[in-house]
Amino acid sequence: MMEAVVALLMFVNGEIKEARIQDSMGMCLNGKRKAERTYSESVSYKCWKGTAELEDNIDGSKSIKKLIID
Template sequence: MIETVVALLMIVNNEIQEHRIQASMSECLKGKRIADRQLKAGGNVRYQCLKSEAEIELYMGDKHIKKLILK
């Protein structure tokens, strides 16, 4: 099923390594701030919040992103 979601992306060396669905953009930005504080300076990891369509999979009652649809 395809839905519009807010996702927190972990980008390593300009490739998306992980993505998590967030309840809202404010929750996503809060998670991004926390993650950014824990980063070492000069690393190749960055975090980004994104509102986009995604292919969603339901697993044990939770929604998981199967594939992001970037436009």
């Protein structure tokens, strides 16, 4: 299923390794600030707003299966 989402993306050496759905851009930016407190030269974070293909988890939550980048 496709939905508009706000996601916190984790990049390792310039490649997306993890994408987490956030409730709002403000919560995403807050999570980004917290994550960046642990500095690593090869890891960076970015908040992204766009469309993603989602999948349902066994506990009823949703996770990002694929980002749709235009």
